[in-house]
Amino acid sequence: PPPPLPLPSSTVEGGEVGGATKRLAVRDGPPGGEAVSLTCAAVVNAAGLWAQRVSRCLLGVDPRRVPPLALVKGSYFALSGCRPPFRHLVYPVPGGGGLGVHLTLDLAGGARFGPDTCWLPPGTDPDALDYGVDPGLLPAFQAAVRAYWPGLPDGALQPGYAGVRPKVAGRGQPAGDFLVCGPEATGAPGVAALYGIESPGLTASLALGKRVAALLAGR
Known part of the structure; x- marks a missing residue:
């Protein structure tokens, strides 16, 4: 063949x-x-x-x-300058459209938090997506993380990366x-x-x- x-x-x-x-x-x-x-x-x-x-x-x-097709952008922030007090993943109670801002640990001991849920406008072209992380999301991420880690230091979260996930149900469905x-x-x-x-x-x-x-x- x-x-x-x-x-x-x-x-x-x-x-x-x-x-x-x-x-x-x-x-x-x-x-x-x-x-x-x-x-x-x-x-x-x-x-x-x-x-x-x-x-x-x-x-x-x-x-x-x-x-x-419905598209949802999810951003992540990385932990910098300290280590989290957890040795396991942390998943908060999920909200609409996603699993919430959860903690993921990588094999190198690094930690990242995310994703959030940002519904993109209907008809968004998958070829023209912006994968940048908006630094303006920091206050919302700090609040979400401090719900299960009140001791998160100021300045410890840095913009990480973003992804876009495809869904078959739109916002509010x-x-x-x-x-x-x-x-x-x-x-x-x-x-x-x-x-x-x-x-x-x-x-x-x-x-x-x-x-x-x-x-x-x-x-």
């Missing part, structure tokens, strides 16, 4: 997936890069923030079965769950799609893979 064809930083620009043989139009690299046509027997759409976009560009996937859609749900044979795979999607990736394989096998 031919060797695998790695396409890092590739973009699915369209395709026809309604028949037994699927054809995908893929552009490798930045705009203007080489266009590649791929033929395959099955398609798994695990494109994260872009999953809805990918499904809608594939002829054969029922667009009525593609869920809406009941929380959604991972959507793992097999051929029956996508409307296309041999096509699976995963929507709203936010945290802990990476942790659950092996279980998600097994579920997708079972759906494609008709189980």
